[in-house]
Amino acid sequence: GDSVTQMEGPVTLSEEAFLTINCTYTATGYPSLFWYVQYPGEGLQLLLKATKADDKGSNKGFEATYRKETTSFHLEKGSVQVSDSAVYFCALSVGGTSYGKLTFGQGTILTVHP
Amino acid sequence: GAVVSQHPSRVICKSGTSVKIECRSLDFQATTMFWYRQFPKQSLMLMATSNEGSKATYEQGVEKDKFLINHASLTLSTLTVTSAHPEDSSFYICSATSGTGGGETQYFGPGTRLLVL
Numbered sequence: 318g319d320s321v322t323q324m325e326g327p328v329t330l331s332e333e334a335f336l337t338i339n340c341t342y343t344a345t346g347y348p349s350l351f352w353y354v355q356y357p358g359e360g361l362q363l364l365l366k367a368t369k370a371d372d373k374g375s376n377k378g379f380e381a382t383y384r385k386e387t388t389s390f391h392l393e394k395g396s397v398q399v400s401d402s403a404v405y406f407c408a409l410s411v412g413g414t415s416y417g418k419l420t421f422g423q424g425t426i427l428t429v430h431p
Numbered sequence: 432g433a434v435v436s437q438h439p440s441r442v443i444c445k446s447g448t449s450v451k452i453e454c455r456s457l458d459f460q461a462t463t464m465f466w467y468r469q470f471p472k473q474s475l476m477l478m479a480t481s482n483e484g485s486k487a488t489y490e491q492g493v494e495k496d497k498f499l500i501n502h503a504s505l506t507l508s509t510l511t512v513t514s515a516h517p518e519d520s521s522f523y524i525c526s527a528t529s530g531t532g533g534g535e536t537q538y539f540g541p542g543t544r545l546l547v548l
Contacts, residue, residue: 321474353539360435360524360539361475406474418465419526419537423474 323422340407437540454525460505461527
């Protein structure tokens with residue numbers, strides 16, 4: 318079946334540090350890939366997405382590139398801020414009978430200190 | 432952006448009782464709603480997909496008689512946990528989309544924390 322594996326957390330960084338959160342996937346079809354973010358006390362929000370190989374999704378300084386050859390979609394940001402502290406989820410969605418369904422990774426807690 | 436609300440945000444109930452959780456899309460019509468369950472420090476697990484006016488599609492291993500889902504309108508879906516037991520204690524999250532397939536953005540509710548005593 319489909320699955321998503323994220324790097325173990327929690328991740329603790331100082332402000333302005335470089336962030337990488339690894340994400341790899343297995344899928345039976347050709348998936349769309351997503352990163353969702355959950356701020357404290359709020360629902361999940363779509364951060365960025367990519368729908369085909371070599372696409373780069375970007376938003377709020379975050380980037381992730383759809384790498385089909387390595388089945389990866391790593392999240393990066395060059396300079397994190399305290400306000401980026403949240404839980405980050407990598408997810409995929411495939412077509413066919415699973416159209417629209419999201420399969421999530423386990424989530425990575427990010428804490429950024431001033 | 433699109434807003435999805437859930438009510439209640441937190442509920443405590445006795446074992447054997449039923450609990451209803453509401454999921455509403457506040458500013459758009461949701462053709463499809465999804466219900467997820469999240470255990471502490473674990474990922475979201477899809478429980479069922481709910482399309483307005485039709486029966487929900489449950490994921491493998493999810494008891495449809497225990498987790499009753501109704502999607503009576505384009506802005507409201509409900510999840511009823513029937514005869515709740517302590518092992519049903521969890522964080523339940525809904526999402527809604529105005530699309531009918533993959534790629535469309537899903538908007539998530541803030542979640543409902545259920546504690547069964």
